[in-house]
Amino acid sequence: MNTTTLTPVTVRARGVTKSYATGGGADAGVQALRGVDLDIAEGAFLAVMGPSGSGKSTLMHCLAGLDRPTSGTITIDDTDITALSERRRTDLRRDRIGFVFQQYHLLSELNGSENILLPLRLAGRRPDPDWLESVVSALHIGDQLHRRPSELSGGQQQRVGIARALAARPAVVFADEPTGNLDAASGRDVLEFLRHSTREFDQTVVMVTHDPVAASYADRVVLLLDGRVSGELQAPTTESVLGTLRELRG
Numbered sequence: 103m104n105t106t107t108l109t110p111v112t113v114r115a116r117g118v119t120k121s122y123a124t125g126g127g128a129d130a131g132v133q134a135l136r137g138v139d140l141d142i143a144e145g146a147f148l149a150v151m152g153p154s155g156s157g158k159s160t161l162m163h164c165l166a167g168l169d170r171p172t173s174g175t176i177t178i179d180d181t182d183i184t185a186l187s188e189r190r191r192t193d194l195r196r197d198r199i200g201f202v203f204q205q206y207h208l209l210s211e212l213n214g215s216e217n218i219l220l221p222l223r224l225a226g227r228r229p230d231p232d233w234l235e236s237v238v239s240a241l242h243i244g245d246q247l248h249r250r251p252s253e254l255s256g257g258q259q260q261r262v263g264i265a266r267a268l269a270a271r272p273a274v275v276f277a278d279e280p281t282g283n284l285d286a287a288s289g290r291d292v293l294e295f296l297r298h299s300t301r302e303f304d305q306t307v308v309m310v311t312h313d314p315v316a317a318s319y320a321d322r323v324v325l326l327l328d329g330r331v332s333g334e335l336q337a338p339t340t341e342s343v344l345g346t347l348r349e350l351r352g
């Protein structure tokens with residue numbers, strides 16, 4: 103590839119603010135985001151870090167179209183999601199966005215493959231068997247798909263959760279502390295797969311994490327402080343993330 107070729111931007115945030123009303127009359131409320139600009143390139147693995155209360159969840163909810171910013175714009179693959187009606191935003195989430203949760207959120211009555219296929223089924227979409235086969239094989243869960251979540255380890259459940267998130271080939275996968283519930287070895291497998299999905303499938307992944315080891319798997323770390331981007335690291339290592347977090351704490 104020509105080095106001057108620009109990688110397309112999958113998610114673009116411009117001047118994003120979010121205030122929550124706190125109820126008191128003249129009270130300005132809580133300003134959770136105070137003007138965030140962010141470009142997330144196609145196929146990037148981005149980690150979002152920052153102290154508790156810095157706005158990570160609010161930013162992720164706005165970027166994923168779960169919540170609407172107070173001002174500013176967010177585009178996903180050139181669609182301005184801040185201009186969409188509630189209904190169209192719901193459709194866009196279903197069709198273009200995958201979610202991975204700390205607590206997996208699998209349905210206990212369904213086996214692995216039923217869980218993976220559920221969002222597609224709800225959307226009335228036909229699965230792409232070749233794509234699903236690539237994902238399931240890269241996640242090493244091919245022999246676990248007939249099992250229900252209670253018959254799987256935490257790491258296996260999370261890998262099923264990731265297959266579910268990727269099943270519809272979304273524009274972007276948002277992962278909220280995906281390794282927060284896992285032992286170190288299972289966490290590593292999950293992070294290695296997330297990184298693999300960006301390299302091999304050109305999947306764009308945004309992960310919120312507290313863990314500098316988890317963040318070191320990303321290509322880039324964005325640090326939030328008081329609702330603003332206060333810094334970023336390219337090609338992070340556990341040590342560089344720890345160092346930057348230390349500086350942030352002063």
Ligand code: ADP
Pocket residue numbers: 122123132133134152153154155156157158159160161
């Ligand atoms: P983080 O994920 O980094 O811990 P959050 O995005 O959850 O940060 O919160 C940012 C700020 O917004 C905090 O001060 C928090 O108390 C406030 N906040 C978050 N959600 C709400 C809400 N629904 N109503 C009122 N305040 C909120």
